[in-house]
Amino acid sequence: MxxxxxxxxxxxxxxxxxxxxxxxxxxxxxxxxxxxxxxxxxxxxxxxxxxxxxxxxxxxxxxxxxxxxxxxxxxxxxxxxxxxxxxxxxxxxxxxxxxxxxxxxxxxxxxxxxxxxxxxxxxxxxxxxxxxxxxxxxxxxxxxxxxxxxxxxxxxxxxxxxxxxxxxLEPILTISPFALLKVSLTENHLQNLMLFLAVLFGFFNQIQQVSESLGQSEVLGGLITDSTSNLSTNLVLLFIVLVLLTLIALLSSFVKVFLLHFNLTTYLKKDAFEINQGLFTKKTIVLKKEKIQTITFSTNPLKRAIGISFVTFKQAVSGKAKKKKKERPIRLVGCKQEQLEVIKNTVYSNLDVLEKQKVYPNSYYAKRLFIYAGLFLLVVYSLLYFIFNHIEIAYSLVLVLPITILLILKKIKKRFYKISDSMIVVGKGVLETHLIFLNLFKVQHIQLKQSIFQKKSKVATIILQTASGKINLPCISYLEAIQLYNHTLYKVETSKKSWM
Amino acid sequence: MSEDFKNEVVIQLPNISIIPFQNINKAYIKVISINFFLISLTSFIGLFLLQYYLLSEDILQYIIQLYLGLGTLCILLYGYFLLAFPNRKYAIRNKDISYKYGLLVFKTTTVPFSRIQHVEIDERPISRFFNLAAIRIYTAGDDSDDLVIKGIQKQKALEIKEFISTTINE
Known part of the structure; x- marks a missing residue:
């Protein structure tokens, strides 16, 4: 050496x-x-x-x-x-x-x-x-x-x-290209498609802006009107576009996963994880245990079917780096159950929180979600009606309404928290399922929020602010909220450990 | 198991819902009023200028409604501020500082001293005229949600800052 x-x-x-x-x-x-x-x-x-x-x-x-x-x-x-x-x-x-x-x-x-x-x-x-x-x-x-x-x-x-x-050291996690393929196939394709389209749109917009300012808008403009008029008349084209979008979604998931996580290997060291990954840009990250603020374990129906989840570590971002750029959280993909256990057990010494009872939000939460969704649909459909002036648009509700209700029910079912003396675990998600782990003493400050409607139903929302973002506990009963508030403050104020 | 936790909390822990909160300085309502008056005045002047220089005929026929609308908006907002004012309260305990406010949505925020990064005191021109100051408390959490208490007497604000600084450095 x-x-x-x-x-x-x-x-x-x-x-x-x-x-x-x-x-x-x-x-x-x-x-x-x-x-x-x-x-x-x-x-x-x-x-x-x-x-x-x-x-x-x-x-x-x-x-x-x-x-x-x-x-x-x-x-x-x-x-x-x-x-x-x-x-x-x-x-x-x-x-x-x-x-x-x-x-x-x-x-x-x-x-x-x-x-x-x-x-x-x-x-x-x-x-x-x-x-x-x-x-x-x-x-x-x-x-x-x-x-x-x-x-x-x-x-x-x-x-x-x-x-x-x-x-x-033996790595606790290695991902072969084949396993990575499975990971990429089970990604949230919808999200990746949106991401891709957003990037594409931004790119397109920039070109258009500049060419417009140079008086050449008709070139690109003509291109757009051409394709839109075709699109509205030709159903076959619509079908092709749908197939293309699906392909793009799959491909963008695939590219994203392989670029970021190629050759992912994770070692467990005395007080840190060492993570190596990346295809073109190989990165070695040393993740210290005490710097971790929250860990999120996430999965979706596809991933659950083949028994894998992904883990997101959020670290404290210090000083000016916080303002300059949002640091991308560190993500491990394709973790099996036993690797999740290893991660949990190394970072958290006491996991009795997992045996605690799940506390679900008050029924007010469900009511609020349904009212918000109803109002949103009402506004969207009135706008659509004003624009197109066809009452037939309302027929699409046959499809939209059940999907909305199903999604809301999923969201409600996945919302819960478990609390022990030192830790809190928060579950959330709609299509994906996230489990957030947080040591209570890492909370930076805490807020209790109560609208007059919430006050009438005796519920309140708690917002736990950490150095890597906030965690919401919406619409839990007021008494529980107050207890949680007091308990968290007690934990933070008596803790001698440093939060980063 | 969760029963144990609940009992422990109710008996032993200091309770945020029963600590005595202090009102902020009464004079701050004057600051709010003056600020509000200035903002309304500028928006009315803005509308007036628009009427004479920019607005087209189609919009000008509704000009009275526009003035009325702006007026009602100002009055409603001012009423909201006045009604919400008594709810602005703060409390300082040995180990943390709390602030609550809001009329339609009540918010209570508590920052433990051990998590404070730094404390700032600022005096805006109108506040300074009434000898008032604002305390801004920064943590490593999200900036936008950090604690700001406006309308505290300057002497008191300095004392609070001093108290927090000495507690942090202990």
Whole structure:
């Protein structure tokens, strides 16, 4: 292991890192201006040869500028380890000096996207607990250097950590491509289709906006009206579209699952899970037990039929990272029952909550859902009637009404909570079934909400706010709500454990 | 089993529904009124300007109804604020701070001191005129739902902030 990387002197990234930085810079520029490129290529033939030279020249200048910039970024990015601090110098004109004491480093994660895989370097992310410089990314390090750095930091932090022993660990979860195929087939296809369509729509919208502002709206506009008039007249086309949508839904689930979870392996370590996954971008995530805020175990009818669920871990998001981007929760797919047990038992020492009785919401909850759904349908159908002026639209209610009622009944049936002295488990879902586990002392603040109607029926809603989102307990009886409120506060205020 | 838990809670735990809550400063109702007056005034001026410069003939024939509508909306909202005002209450215990408010929907929020990230005091111009301040309490939870108590006397707000800060640092 020790090949003499002590990091006592300032060192740069691997020289291959220059390529990574260069590509990242080009990608950044492309992301900003891709729409102009699109237009440029569309009308490429219209340019005179004289104009084309200018374009080539412009591209050349831009590329060389970016190369010089990347080179300077590379030269100025230097780091070393000194006196149990990680020290980083960076910046071309605006020089930044970052110093992180080892105690504040939470995790060192490795990541590899496709380019980094091809040239054999690792991206090292240093995650810190706390305020502003939440994450430091070293774009390119050789494997030896990366592991050496990780070792220096982690041995200084936990002296009893035995790195050799970890190597021999058996993974608690490995997913073969075939199992992954099963996972992707049982995904929530409707959701994935919506996601895909939303992305497509956004993309389309952007193109349309720009071309409109350049006075070329008729091209795309014509395309749309053409297809819509065909669609409304031709039932065969409608059928084809439906089949296509189904195919797209299946395909998008498939692509999503394989991109994110390819080669998923999970190891259980002393106080953390180590999760490796990803097809093009391989990610290694170290998930510390105490950083976990909530764990959600979810399944749907298809997945239940073949006996698998997926697990979603939510971590505390600290400082500015919270505002910048919503961190994607860490998800393990294709877990069997025994793996779920392992996860539950490692994270929670006391699971007597599972033997407690389920507490269902008051019947007020059902009433409220039915009233809301009824009002919603009323508004939608009146609007449809005003637009199309055909009373025949109401016939579709024969189909819509039973489905709505069925969904609401499902939703009501799946809503419950179980509470023990230290934990709460919340069940919810409509088509999918989610079970959320939360240690009560991780609650940040608590709210009791009661409308005047709820007051009349003596029910109230409790909102438990955690560092990774809130958990609602709608329409439980007022007395239970007050007890839960007091109990949670008592647990939070007497707890000595840190919530992250 | 859940019976045990319930008994324990009723007997031992401090109960949120019976602790004495304090009203916020009476003068804050003036701040609300002035703010409200300013907002209504600007919306009326806005409508007036629209009438003279922008609105087309088809809409102008309903202009009286528009004014009446805006007027009723303002009066209703103002009435709502006035009626809801006595419900704005806060309480500070040894280990947490609570705030409740609302008229049609009552909300009670409690933040334990041990989960507070930081406390801020801010004075808006009109509040400052009445020597009032607002306390904002931030936790690691969702920002939008953090605790804000408006309309506390400035001296008292500072004391509360001091109390919370010393308790957090213990």
């Amino acid at each position: 020790n090949k003499g990387f002590s990091f006592s002197e300032f060192s740069k990234q691997s020289p291959k890192g220059l390529l990574i930085i260069y590509l990242a810079e080009i990608y950044k520029v492309l992301k900003l201006f891709w729409i102009f490129l699109f237009i440029l290529f569309k009308d490429f033939s219209k340019f005179t040869s004289y104009g084309i030279i200018y374009i080539y020249l412009g591209v050349f200048v831009l590329l060389s500028f970016l190369f010089i910039r990347s080179y300077l970024i590379y030269l100025n990015f230097q780091f070393k380890v000194f006196n149990d601090h990680f020290i980083l110098k960076k910046g071309i004109l605006k020089k930044t000096n970052i110093e992180i004491p080892f105690q504040r480093i939470q995790n060192i994660n490795f990541k590899q996207n496709i380019v980094q895989q091809l040239i054999g370097v690792f991206e090292v992310n240093i995650e810190t607990a706390g305020s502003n410089d939440t994450e430091i990314a070293i774009k390119a390090l050789s494997l030896e250097k990366a592991t050496a750095l990780k070792k220096i930091v982690s041995t200084a932090k936990f002296t009893d950590l035995n790195l050799k022993k970890e190597k021999e």
